[in-house]
Amino acid sequence: MGLKADLENEVKKIYSSTWQRRNGQIVPEDTNLRSGNDAVDLEATILYADLDESTKLVDNYKDEFAAENYKTFLQCATKIIRSEGGHIRSFDGDRVMGIYIGNSKNTSAVRSGLKINYAVKKIIQPRMNAQYNTKYIMKHVTGIDSTKVMVAKAGIRNSNDLVWIGKAANHAAKLSALSADYPTWISDKVYDNMHDSVKYADEKNMWGQREWAAQKNRRIYRSTYWWSID
Template sequence: MGLKSDLEEDVKRIYSSVWTRRKGQKVPEDTDLKAGNDAVDLQATILYTDLDESTKLVDNYNDEFAAENYKTFLQCATKIIRSEGGHIRSFDGDRVMGVFIGGSKNTSAVRCGLKINYAVKQIIQPKMNAQYNTKYVMKHVTGIDSTNVMVAKAGIRNSNDLVWIGKAANHAAKLSAMSSSHPTWISDKVYDGMSDDVKYSKGINMWEERKWTAQNNRRIYRSTYWWSIS
């Protein structure tokens, strides 16, 4: 059988197979899903955090320095996500995705985003400046959204990954591409569902409301605040 016939059979099978779907009680692992049209439905809050201007970093600095900045950013981000009860489910170069579930998922994800901002500003940058005489300033953006998501497995045997289908996954990724002038961007669903301790600082709202013109003027919020890490 040639490659074309093989691909045609694969596509036909995917389109014609009936889906098996079930409500998830936990964030699925790769082994929890079958290769066919098998899916888990989750109420989840998705966080994407992305190292901003990484192209300028690799274009203007040596590869070891760039690699160290990738590594420090992802090291801090992943540990913070896990410390807030999030699950790491995807890496994409200089970006990582975290999944939060449960009753406090919005609050945990937002606190996580604010802590990542603290780590970049108060841990990574000072350590970098102490090690190197450099003009480089690390910038990043975290995007967070919350909806129902459908989780399925895609790819071929030994080369597959989970795919996350739903507004939260897509919009969180797009929010992480917003301006790094405000390192944390969240959706209306997240803002309306999070607790006041991540909404206000000494009585002042930490979040500025904006209209997301690319998404039918959806209400979103941005912040420059951070949450201190002890």
């Protein structure tokens, strides 16, 4: 069978097969899903933490320095996400995706975002400045949204990954591409369902409301605050 016939058969199979869907109680692993039209539906809060202006970093600095910044950012973000009960399911170059489920998923995700901001400003940048005489200032953006998502497996045998279909996955990624002047961006769904402990600091609201023109003026919130790490 030639490549064209093989691709035609695979595409036909995907479009014509009936989906087998079930509600999930845990964040699925690759091994929890079959390669066909098999999916898990999950109420989830999704976080994307993205290193800002990484193209400028690799274009203007030595590759080893760029690699160290990728590694320190992703290492801190990953450990923070896991410490808050989040699950790591995807890395994309300079970006990491965390998934949270359960009754406190929005609060945990937001606290993760605030802690990532602390790590960048209070742990990574000071250590970088102590090690190097550099003008580089690390910036990042964390985007968070919450909806029901459909999780399926995509790719081919021995070369596949989970795909996350739903507004939360798409919008969290897009929020992480907004201005790094505000390191944490969250959706209205997250803001309306998170605990006051991550909403107020000394009785002052940590979040500024905006309308997201690119998404039909959806209500979103941004913050420059951080959450200290012990």
